[in-house]
Amino acid sequence: xxxxxxxxxxxxxxxxxxxxxxxxxxxxxxxxxxxxxxxxxxxxxxxxxxxxxxxxxxxxxxxxxxxxxxxxxxxxxxxxxxxxxxxxxxxxxxxxxxxxxxxxxxxxxxxxxxxxxxxxxxxxx
Numbered sequence: 001x002x003x004x005x006x007x008x009x010x011x012x013x014x015x016x017x018x019x020x021x022x023x024x025x026x027x028x029x030x031x032x033x034x035x036x037x038x039x040x041x042x043x044x045x046x047x048x049x050x051x052x053x054x055x056x057x058x059x060x061x062x063x064x065x066x067x068x069x070x071x072x073x074x075x076x077x078x079x080x081x082x083x084x085x086x087x088x089x090x091x092x093x094x095x096x097x098x099x100x101x102x103x104x105x106x107x108x109x110x111x112x113x114x115x116x117x118x119x120x121x122x123x124x125x
Contacts, residue, residue, distance in 0.1 A: 004056075020064075022066050023066060025062075026038060026062045026063060026066050028060070029059050030059060032055065033052070033056060033059055034096055035089050036052055036055065037052065048054075048114060090121075091121070091122060094118050094121050094122070095118060097114070098111075098114045098118045101114050
C-alpha cells in the first residue's frame with residue numbers, strides 16, 4: 001500500500017539539525033583562534049588580516065556586534081508582540097464589519113475587496 005506522500009508525489013524533506021547563525025560563526029572564530037594559538041610562532045601567514053592580533057580584534061568586534069544584535073532583536077520582538085496584543089481584538093471586529101457589509105446594497109466588487117482586506121489582515125496578525 002502506498003503512502004499519501006507517494007500518491008501525491010510530495011517529497012519529504014529532512015529537517016536540518018545543524019547549528020547556524022551569528023553566534024555559531026563567532027564561536028567558530030573563537031575555535032580558529034584557539035587552533036592558531038596552539039601553533040605558536042610557526043603560524044605566520046603572509047596576509048596581515050590572518051595574523052593572530054587581527055583575528056583577536058575581529059573576534060572582539062564580533063562579540064560586541066553579536067551583543068548588539070541580540071539587544072536589538074529582543075527590542076524588536078517585544079514591540080512586535082505589543083503590536084500583536086494591541087490589534088488582537090480587531091480580528092472579530094473586522095469579520096463582523098465584512099459580514100455587515102454583505103447585507104447592505106454594496107456592490108459585489110466592494111464586498112470582494114472587503115473580504116480580501118479581511119483575509120490579508122487575518123493572515124498578517
